[in-house]
Amino acid sequence: MTTAAWHTGLLAGHRRFVRVVDDFTTEMGSSIGPIEVAYESWGTLNAERSNAVLVLHALTGDSHAVGGVEPGHPTPGWWNGLIGPGLAIDTDRYYVVCPNVLGGCQGTTGPSSIAPDGEIYGSRFPRITIRDQVRVEHAFAQTLGIDRFAAIVGGSMGGMRVLEWLVTYPDAMERAVVLAVGAAASAEQIALASLQIRMIEADPNYCGGDYYRYGVVPSEGLRLARELAHLSYRSPIELDDRFGRSRQLADEAVVDGNTGAAGSFAVESYLAHHGRKLVQRFDANSYVRLSEAMNYHDIGRGRGGVRRALAGVKAQVTVIGISSDRLFPLAQQQAIVDGLPSCRGLHVVESDIGHDGFLVEVKAIGDVLRSEL
Numbered sequence: 001m002t003t004a005a006w007h008t009g010l011l012a013g014h015r016r017f018v019r020v021v022d023d024f025t026t027e028m029g030s031s032i033g034p035i036e037v038a039y040e041s042w043g044t045l046n047a048e049r050s051n052a053v054l055v056l057h058a059l060t061g062d063s064h065a066v067g068g069v070e071p072g073h074p075t076p077g078w079w080n081g082l083i084g085p086g087l088a089i090d091t092d093r094y095y096v097v098c099p100n101v102l103g104g105c106q107g108t109t110g111p112s113s114i115a116p117d118g119e120i121y122g123s124r125f126p127r128i129t130i131r132d133q134v135r136v137e138h139a140f141a142q143t144l145g146i147d148r149f150a151a152i153v154g155g156s157m158g159g160m161r162v163l164e165w166l167v168t169y170p171d172a173m174e175r176a177v178v179l180a181v182g183a184a185a186s187a188e189q190i191a192l193a194s195l196q197i198r199m200i201e202a203d204p205n206y207c208g209g210d211y212y213r214y215g216v217v218p219s220e221g222l223r224l225a226r227e228l229a230h231l232s233y234r235s236p237i238e239l240d241d242r243f244g245r246s247r248q249l250a251d252e253a254v255v256d257g258n259t260g261a262a263g264s265f266a267v268e269s270y271l272a273h274h275g276r277k278l279v280q281r282f283d284a285n286s287y288v289r290l291s292e293a294m295n296y297h298d299i300g301r302g303r304g305g306v307r308r309a310l311a312g313v314k315a316q317v318t319v320i321g322i323s324s325d326r327l328f329p330l331a332q333q334q335a336i337v338d339g340l341p342s343c344r345g346l347h348v349v350e351s352d353i354g355h356d357g358f359l360v361e362v363k364a365i366g367d368v369l370r371s372e373l
Helices: 129-141 157-168 185-203 204-209 219-235 236-242 250-255 266-279 284-296 306-311 330-339 362-372
Strands: 016-021 035-042 052-056 095-099 149-155 173-179 318-324 343-349
Touching: 016 129, 052 129, 052 157, 052 185, 052 284, 129 157, 129 306, 149 157, 157 173, 157 284, 157 306, 173 343, 173 362, 185 204, 185 219, 185 284, 204 219, 219 266, 219 284, 236 266, 318 330, 318 362, 330 343, 343 362
Parallel strands: 052 095, 052 149, 149 173, 173 318, 318 343
Antiparallel strands: 016 035, 035 095
């Protein structure tokens, strides 16, 4: 199988696996299953099972929220510095669990998984929604014997799932932290994600989503999709400060694996580098299905609108936004705050990074998490 997805036979690293449901019907009426969830955990679950914290990853994240580059884990933990003994999410106090999302490619059932007929799902893996993902996460929690979380925390696509948890299962958590996201996908967010999907599908190696059987990878489409996405994750201020109009030097072009020819703009090489890195660790079909799920995100769908959906939230909620986030601007987080029955206002993290500040600004976010948890 030619894909960057994790699959049986590769080193599992710190992943653990649990079958959570045998048959699952998606919100759109498709059937899949059985569904297995890959997850990692830190700390100890107490006897009352009341100290669990659910951490939910973003689009290209996975269960490896904490840890280094090691066998089975080609990238470091995406929230290193926030989870651990004495840290903001204190594993001396909490049992922290992070599952890979439904539709992902790092151990949880997704397009690159083996279907019941023994073949890879590929194009047969159906479109899914954030609500589908949360239903699977709820089944996962039930399988672990956790009825109520001390807290649920997530940013970006993870924040979408936190919001769905709050609305769909209002008694399932004491508190929640929502970072860098909105209550429903905006027209611009849908447009950006749709362009990325089209880039992948236009790659001749995509083969309608069944590239696995031909031993090829739609690497060019996935790389371009990631470059466009990464551009939206950073701010104009940061890009100007780091790169401006500087050109790629000849020796840098060689060292960087010739991602940009000598004389091209340095920012071009920067984006190409991040695009190529994702191709080496992520599956194109998962990128498509998860991007579609983000486009469908709307906690008010079928519930009388966003404000009515938020009005039923029972948990204490903390909302965090990044000052320079142009993908999920502060107005979207403020709208969540305004609709919540119990929220102590919007916490704004001052940063020039942009949307990725929810991953990068560890100290500032840690200060908020520490006080709110």
